[in-house]
Amino acid sequence: MTKDASATPLLDVRGLEKRFGGLVATDRVDLRVDPGEIHALIGPNGAGKTTLVAQLGGQLASDRGTIVFAGADITAWPTHRRARHGLARSFQITRLFRSASVIDNVALAVQAVSGGSLAAWRPARRDTALFERARELLDTLGLDSKAAHSIDQLSHGERRALEVGMTFASRPRLMLLDEPMAGMGREESTRMEALIGVVRQQCAVLLIEHDVDAVFRLADRVSVLVGGRIVASGTPATVRSDPAVIAAYLGDDADAA
């Protein structure tokens, strides 16, 4: 462990389980993410990464175990409450609001966590603070010139950047990034890596990623999920040389590549 083990973790997952009938998708998972770190979660296809992310995000209820986040037991919380508490997630398959322009997508993301119900009837476009913050974010994402564009006019890479940017818009304490580089070319991946580099200065990141090279460049710690279980956890160097990991994951991936 690189971090001080006595520091209060930002996310502390204990004994988390999820079963679908006889299939154990998440098997007694313990996971901790410290403030400010990038913690990567890797594992072969079908390891249960997406299930675990859905449990953390609140899209799936857990059968057993606890999730403590930023001092609160959020195990039974609905998704929107987790998001407002600072746990934001992106999706593996880009999910954007197609009938809204680029800047409206970001403005909605900003609005979602600044919920004052008294202001609910005010016209949103007169809310300068909302749109100023949205503009700032588009600058960060390099999408400032496309503010008025529709989602369909964006490239795949730009849409992925927007997906991550919307997650970031809520000023979260922890971002769950579900395969942000999926389906990207080399150049787009590099840009996404840079974006994650910017994002990490302001919050912790739990990064689910297939691109093992990127993971080892970015992550402070890596956990490896195989068959719903965490088989190894530690610094990139330790994990890389772990025989169980090589057998279960890196070997397979090398074959597949």
Place this chain on the structure above:
Amino acid sequence: MAPDQAKPLGVRGALLPLGAVAVAIALPFVLRALGLDFYLSLASRIVVYAIAATSLNLVLGYAGLVSFGHAAFFGLGAYVTAIMISEGVQSGPLHLAATIGVTALAAFVIGAISLRTRGVYFIMITLAFAQMLFYLANSVKGYGGDEGLNIRVRSLFSLGAYLLDLKNPLALYYVALAVLVLALLALARFAPSRFGRAVLALRDDDLRAEALGFPTYRYKLVVFVVAGALGGIAGALSVNLQGYVSPNALHWTQSGTLMVMVILGGVATVWGGLAGAAVLFLLQEVLASTTEHHEFWTGWVLLAVVLFARQGIVGLWTRRQAPSLP
């Protein structure tokens, strides 16, 4: 810095609504001058159904929830008012309060259960609730059963010394028109509000909206309850117009008619419900006088609109460029 696409409602933007209201106010006098008094009841029917269709548009269009049971609220509103009158309560304010109370409560219960499902299940469960009420109305013999309930008097509103009796066709028309105008104003205000935009966002992708921090279930329920109560008011006006309510007001074909109006007029547009109700009734009126098979031809019109005008009739003159939120 001013946000993009900020379009304050200018003189031109206000012209159409004001013109439409002026025409609607003048209509009874024009009809009388032309000796076409008979058409006032058609105009009232259009206005009443425009209110009902507008309320469904809130759910179906703005929130993207395909409710196939909206007649439940329309019929319930009609029955609440009719039953109160048959029990000797003639006070309009009481009818209104009871209608809103009962339909909002029904919408809350039906919504709380059915909004936990999505897609086809949501369509089916809303349909099932409405059909349950349909069969209930059929079986309650004390209030007409399958023959329906006739009322001899109408809702009575006392405004100081003046008595507003909805038995007077002119009074009914103007009261319904006032309700419609208020509903359309509220809808025009709703869409560009923070709440309205959040509802439009969850229509696009409610999983994403929830993940961003919007309490999507609660938002949908609010929309469902408001729409249910407004549909109930339309029903109360309808029983005042016709002097009669039967279980057919709760039947699924009634829900279907309201859906047709919304789709015909324009999904998620302020004017869609009114345009749909007007076109459907006028079409029936014209076709009924020329052919026995008016439903057949109405079907063709609906098909053409669905295929060639995705934003309905309203979309024909407000062509949108890129997709954008209000």
